[in-house]
Amino acid sequence: MKYVPYYRVSTASQGKSGLGLSAQQDIVQRFLKVGDVLLDEFVEVESGKRADRPQLAAAITHAKQHKARLLIAKLDRLSRNVSFIFSLRNSEVDFVACDIPDANTLTVGIMAVLAQHERELISERTRAALAAKKAQGHKLGMPNITPEVTHRGLVIRQTNAEDNLANRQAAELIRLYRKEGLTYRAIADRLNQMGYRTRRGQAFLAMSVKRLDGWPT
Structure with a gap:
C-alpha cells in the first residue's frame, strides 16, 4: 500500500x-x-x-x-x-x-457536525457572558485608542507584512527538521518538494534555509 x-x-x-x-x-x-x-x-x-x-x-x-x-x-x-x-x-x-x-x-462527517456545534455553543456562551457583564454596568467595547497605540499598531502591521507568511511557516519547519539532525541541503530539498518558495519565488538553497534558521522565534 x-x-x-x-x-x-x-x-x-x-x-x-x-x-x-x-x-x-x-x-x-x-x-x-x-x-x-x-x-x-x-x-x-x-x-x-x-x-x-x-x-x-x-x-x-x-x-x-x-x-x-x-x-x-x-x-x-x-x-x-x-x-x-x-x-x-x-x-x-x-x-x-x-x-x-x-x-x-x-x-469525519459526524466530527464536522460536532465541531460546528461546539463552535456555536462557545459563541453563544460568549454572547451571554458579555450581556451579563453589560447588565452589571461594565463598559464594553474597544479601549481608548491613543495616537501612540495607533502608531505601534501601524509598526506591527508593517513588520508583519514584511515577514512573509510562507517564510514564517518554512522557518518553523526548518527548526523542526534541524532538531531531527537534517542538513540545510536536505531541508532545502524537502521544502522545495512541498512547494515552498523564497520571498522572491525562488527554490530554496542551503544558504537560504540557513538564513531562515536564524529568524527569531
Whole structure:
C-alpha cells in the first residue's frame, strides 16, 4: 500500500509535546506494515485558527496522482477543525488515521457536525457572558485608542507584512527538521518538494534555509 503522510504542527515549540512533528512521524512509522511505501510527506505549520490548509490540498493532490492513501497520524488532533474535516471528507481520496484506523467519510462527517456545534455553543456562551457583564454596568467595547497605540499598531502591521507568511511557516519547519539532525541541503530539498518558495519565488538553497534558521522565534 502507498501512503502520503500529512502532519500538522502549530509551532516549533510543540516538538516538546506529544503532538510535535517527530512524535507524529514516529506514530506513522509504527503504523506501516512490511511492503508499505511512504511517499512525500506534507507538513502544515499554522495556528489552530487558520481555515485554509494549503499543504493538505497538496497532499490530497499528490495522493490522487500516485493512487495512494492519505495517512494521518492523529485524527483526533485535527477533528475540531471544520475546514480540515470537510476537505478530507470531500476530497474523494481514501485515507487512514493511525489512531483511528476504522475512521471513514461518515466518521469525519459526524466530527464536522460536532465541531460546528461546539463552535456555536462557545459563541453563544460568549454572547451571554458579555450581556451579563453589560447588565452589571461594565463598559464594553474597544479601549481608548491613543495616537501612540495607533502608531505601534501601524509598526506591527508593517513588520508583519514584511515577514512573509510562507517564510514564517518554512522557518518553523526548518527548526523542526534541524532538531531531527537534517542538513540545510536536505531541508532545502524537502521544502522545495512541498512547494515552498523564497520571498522572491525562488527554490530554496542551503544558504537560504540557513538564513531562515536564524529568524527569531
